[in-house]
Amino acid sequence: MAIIANATVQTFPEAWSGEVTSGKHQLITDKPESFGGQDKGLAPYDFICSGLISCTMITLRMYAQHKEIDFGAFRVEADFNANKEGKEWIERRLSFEQELSDELKQKVLDICQKTPVTKTLLRSVEINTSII
Known part of the structure; x- marks a missing residue:
């Protein structure tokens, strides 16, 4: 067994707020004002x-480098959704500045389903991916 990630959070005096540290990086966590944060x-x-969109971007860039493909600039977005019945899912969208062939679009969608974070999340949450 190997640790592949590690993070620590230290509370701030304000409710729900804290500093997340991972390696030499610091981030702030909090809740939106609508939830009391x-x-x-x-x-x-x-x-x-x-985490999902970062892993997606990195994996696609690694694939492009390996296959000597120039995707150009692109964007990855994700929304975490939940409904009243308790179903949770993620909508992931990719947009590319340059036009991709239909074959390359399908390859990108296939790769997105195989990123390490996607595989981890798929064990417990449905992820729908589209290119916009």
């Missing part, structure tokens, strides 16, 4: 979405 930083589900 001060909205000083990312909420917990924002971190989930951030």
Whole structure:
């Protein structure tokens, strides 16, 4: 067994707020004002979405480098959704500045389903991916 990530959170005096440290990096976590926080930083589900889209971007860039493909600039977004019945899912969207062939679009979608964070989340949450 190997540790692949580590983070620590230290509370701030304000309710719900704290400093997350991972390695030499610091981030602020908080809840939105609508949930009683001060909205000083990312909420917990924002971190989930951030991890997913970061991993997606890195994996696609590694694939492009390996295959000598130039995707150009692109953007990855994610929304974490929940309904009243308790179902949770993530909508992930990719947009590319340059046009991709239909074949390359399908390859990108296939790769997105195989990123390490996607695989981890798929064990417990459905992830729908689209290119916009």
